[in-house]
Amino acid sequence: MDEPAELINAVSAEPAGASDLRRLTVRQGVVGSILIAGDGNVVTQTVTIIHQYSRAEPEPEQPARSATAFPPSPYKGLEAFYEEDADRFFGRSAVVDTLWRRLRDLQTLPLPGQAARARLLAIIGPSGSGKSSVARAGLIPELARRPISGLANPRVAVVIPHTEPIEALATVLARLATNDPAPAAKTREFADEITRVNDAGVPNGLRRIANVLPGADRHPLIVLVDQFEEVFTSASESGCTLFIETLLDAASEAGGRITIVLTLRSDFLSATARYPALDAVIAAGSELVPAMTETELKEAISLPAAHAAKDSGMPNPLDQGTVELLAQETIGREGALPLLQFALNRIWEGLAAGTSPAETLRELGGVGGALAAEADRLLSDLRGVGKEDLVRRAFLAMVQLGEGVEDTRRRARLSEIVATGETPEDVIALLRRFARPGERLVTFALDCGEPALEVTHEQLIARWPTLRGWLRDWREDERFRRRLAAAANDWRHGQGSLWGATELELLRRWRERPGQAATPDQQDFIDASETALLKQQQQARRAAMVTRIAALVFLALFIGTAALAVGLIGASVEADDRSRAANAAADEAARQTARAQASVAGLENERGRRFEAASAALRGMFRPFDYSNDFNQTELWVELVRAYSSSGPLIPPLEHASLVVAAAFDPKGERVVTASVDGTTPLLGRTNGRAHRECPAT
Numbered sequence: 154m155d156e157p158a159e160l161i162n163a164v165s166a167e168p169a170g171a172s173d174l175r176r177l178t179v180r181q182g183v184v185g186s187i188l189i190a191g192d193g194n195v196v197t198q199t200v201t202i203i204h205q206y207s208r209a210e211p212e213p214e215q216p217a218r219s220a221t222a223f224p225p226s227p228y229k230g231l232e233a234f235y236e237e238d239a240d241r242f243f244g245r246s247a248v249v250d251t252l253w254r255r256l257r258d259l260q261t262l263p264l265p266g267q268a269a270r271a272r273l274l275a276i277i278g279p280s281g282s283g284k285s286s287v288a289r290a291g292l293i294p295e296l297a298r299r300p301i302s303g304l305a306n307p308r309v310a311v312v313i314p315h316t317e318p319i320e321a322l323a324t325v326l327a328r329l330a331t332n333d334p335a336p337a338a339k340t341r342e343f344a345d346e347i348t349r350v351n352d353a354g355v356p357n358g359l360r361r362i363a364n365v366l367p368g369a370d371r372h373p374l375i376v377l378v379d380q381f382e383e384v385f386t387s388a389s390e391s392g393c394t395l396f397i398e399t400l401l402d403a404a405s406e407a408g409g410r411i412t413i414v415l416t417l418r419s420d421f422l423s424a425t426a427r428y429p430a431l432d433a434v435i436a437a438g439s440e441l442v443p444a445m446t447e448t449e450l451k452e453a454i455s456l457p458a459a460h461a462a463k464d465s466g467m468p469n470p471l472d473q474g475t476v477e478l479l480a481q482e483t484i485g486r487e488g489a490l491p492l493l494q495f496a497l498n499r500i501w502e503g504l505a506a507g508t509s510p511a512e513t514l515r516e517l518g519g520v521g522g523a524l525a526a527e528a529d530r531l532l533s534d535l536r537g538v539g540k541e542d543l544v545r546r547a548f549l550a551m552v553q554l555g556e557g558v559e560d561t562r563r564r565a566r567l568s569e570i571v572a573t574g575e576t577p578e579d580v581i582a583l584l585r586r587f588a589r590p591g592e593r594l595v596t597f598a599l600d601c602g603e604p605a606l607e608v609t610h611e612q613l614i615a616r617w618p619t620l621r622g623w624l625r626d627w628r629e630d631e632r633f634r635r636r637l638a639a640a641a642n643d644w645r646h647g648q649g650s651l652w653g654a655t656e657l658e659l660l661r662r663w664r665e666r667p668g669q670a671a672t673p674d675q676q677d678f679i680d681a682s683e684t685a686l687l688k689q690q691q692q693a694r695r696a697a698m699v700t701r702i703a704a705l706v707f708l709a710l711f712i713g714t715a716a717l718a719v720g721l722i723g724a725s726v727e728a729d730d731r732s733r734a735a736n737a738a739a740d741e742a743a744r745q746t747a748r749a750q751a752s753v754a755g756l757e758n759e760r761g762r763r764f765e766a767a768s769a770a771l772r773g774m775f776r777p778f779d780y781s782n783d784f785n786q787t788e789l790w791v792e793l794v795r796a797y798s799s800s801g802p803l804i805p806p807l808e809h810a811s812l813v814v815a816a817a818f819d820p821k822g823e824r825v826v827t828a829s830v831d832g833t834t835p836l837l838g839r840t841n842g843r844a845h846r847e848c849p850a851t
Contacts, residue, residue: 223465226501231524236289236294244449245287248287248291256296260303273438277422277440292414303373307412322343323343386553401434455476458501534586550565559615572671588606641679644681645674653682
C-alpha cells in the first residue's frame with residue numbers, strides 16, 4: 154500500500170484565456186484518483202491521487218526562502234511529471250491537444266445500427282519519450298481546462314499494474330469508494346468481484362463496481378493505466394489475461410460511463426498480438442508520442458526556469474546560450490528527455506552555488522554523461538567500504554530481464570535484496586544514497602506494506618555502463634537467483650516442492666560465484682531441500698542394500714542347503730546305517746529352505762505381515778541353537794528378523810569382515826552357513842557349545 158496522506162481540495166480560479174491558466178494548484182494526495190471539474194472560467198480540481206513512488210521516510214523540509222533567495226529546482230530529474238506538476242510541464246501542448254481531441258471523439262455515442270466503439274486510448278512511445286508525463290501532467294489537467302461533453306467532472310483512477318494488476322485496480326477503486334488510504338477489506342471485496350464473470354463468461358466486475366461508486370451518476374470514470382507494459386513483464390499469464398479482458402469489457406460498456414487510457418512502451422506492441430481483441434482496440438485508438446521539436450525542447454528547458462525566477466522576484470538565471478546548447482544536445486536522441494531533466498537539475502544546483510551552466514555541463518560530460526557520471530560517483534563511495542556486491546545485487550533485482558525485448562525497470566521488495574547476515578535497516582541506509590533529492594536514481598515505495606525499491610527511470614538501465622556490464626556478466630546468475638526466490642516463495646506458501654539433486658548442484662555452482670548471497674527465506678528453503686535430499690539418498694542406499702540382501706538371502710539359503718547335503722552324504726559313506734538319517738536331514742533342510750524362501754517371498758505381497766512372517770521363519774531355524782552364548786551376538790535374532798522384513802538395520806558382523814546379510818541352519822542347529830556383503834559364505838559348526846569354522850570362507 155502507499156503512504157497515507159490527507160484528502161486535498163485545491164482550487165485555482167483563472168479567467169478564460171489568461172496566460173497563467175495552466176497553473177492549476179494540485180498537491181500530493183493519496184487515493185489513486187482525481188476528481189476534475191471546470192466551467193471554462195473557473196477551474197477546480199479536487200484531488201485524491203495515489204503517490205505511486207512514495208518514500209520510506211519524509212524528506213527534510215526546505216527552509217523558508219526570502220523573495221530574493223534562489224528558488225528550488227523546477228525540474229523533475231529522472232522522475233516523471235505527475236498531475237501536481239502541471240504548472241511546470243511545458244513543450245507538449247501540441248500532443249496534449251491531439252490526445253484531448255482523441256479522447257473527446259471516443260465519447261461520441263454510435264448512431265442507431267452502428268457498433269459501439271471501445272473507449273480506449275493508448276498513448277504509445279519509446280522509453281524516455283515522456284508518454285507518462287504527457288498523460289498525467291498534460292492530458293489530465295487539460296480535462297479541467299477544457300471539459301469534454303459526456304466526460305465532464307470525471308474521476309480519474311490512476312493504476313500502475315506491477316506484479317498484481319487486479320489487486321492494484323481493486324485497491325484504487327476501494328479507495329475511491331471509501332476515501333480510506335488503506336481499505337484492506339474493501340480491496341479484497343473488489344478484487345473478488347473483478348475476478349467474477351457473467352453468464353457469458355466475461356469478467357465485468359469493473360463496470361459493476363463503477364456503477365455503485367459514490368456519485369457514479371455525476372462523475373464518469375477514467376481508468377488511467379500507466380506503464381501498461383508491466384502486465385506483460387511482471388504479472389502471471391492468468392492475471393494478465395483477466396486484467397486485459399476486464400478493461401476491454403469496461404471500455405465497451407454501452408452507457409459510456411467508463412473510459413480507459415493506457416501508456417505503453419512502443420517496443421511492447423508485439424506483446425499485444427497475443428491478445429487479438431486488445432490488439433484491435435489499440436490499432437483503432439492509439440496515439441504515438443512524437444519526439445519533441447527544437448522549439449518544444451527550448452520551451453521545456455527555459456519556461457520552468459522563467460516561472461520559478463518570476464515567483465522568486467529574480468531574473469531568469471538560465472541564459473539563452475545554455476538553452477540553445479541543451480536543446481542541440483538533446484534533439485534527435487532517443488530517451489534523452491529524462492537525461493535532459495537530470496542535467497537541468499544539476500545545472501540549477503550549480504547556479505545556486507555560483508557555478509555557471511557551462512562549467513557544470515563540462516563536469517558532467519554533457520547531457521548524455523550526466524546520469525552515468527553521477528551513478529558511478531555514488532558507487533565509488535561504496536566500493537571503499539566493500540558494499541559493491543550489495544549494490545550490484547540490488548540494482549539487478551530492480552531490472553526486469555527482457556526476453557526478446559529491452560530490459561525494463563522492476564519493483565523489488567526489500568526482502569528480495571537483504572541477504573543472510575544483513576539487516577534491512579543497514580541495506581536501506583546504504584541504498585538511500587541513490588535516492589537523495591537531486592539524485593534520485595532509486596525510488597523507495599511501499600508494496601503491500603513492505604518497503605520496495607525501483608530505478609526511477611529506465612534510462613538508468615540503458616545509459617549506465619556499469620549496470621549494463623552487470624547485466625551482461627551476471628544475467629544468468631540473476632535468472633537463477635529469481636528462480637530460487639520463486640521456488641522458496643512457493644514452498645513457503647505450500648504451493649511448491651523442495652529442490653532435488655540437479656537443482657542443488659546448480660545452486661552449488663551458483664554460490665561459488667563471488668558475491669552471491671541468499672536471503673533468510675531462501676536459505677531456509679535451501680536447508681530444507683538439502684535435508685530432504687540427504688534423507689532420500691539414505692533411503693535409496695537402504696533400499697539398494699535391502700535389494701542386495703534379498704538376493705544374498707536366497708544365495709545363502711541355496712549354499713547352506715548344498716553344504717549341509719554334502720556333509721551328510723560324506724558321513725553316509727562311513728556308516729551305511731546313517732545314510733537314511735543324512736538323507737532325512739537333507740530333506741528337512743530343503744523343507745526348511747523352502748519354508749524360509751516362501752516366507753521371504755510372501756513378504757513382498759503382504760507388507761503388513763513382513764516382520765511376523767520373517768520371525769516365524771527364522772524361529773524354526775534357531776530353536777535348537779543357542780546363538781547368544783555361542784556367537785556372542787545378543788541381538789542377532791532381532792537383526793535377522795529386521796533384515797528379512799526389510800524394515801530396519803543390517804545384521805551385525807558374525808565371523809565376517811563385513812556385514813552379515815543372511816544365515817541358514819540345519820534342523821539340529823549344529824551347523825550354520827552365513828552370507829556377507831564381503832562375498833564370503835563360511836560354514837560354521839559347534840562342539841561342546843562352542844562355535845568353530847568347519848569350512849573356510851568361500
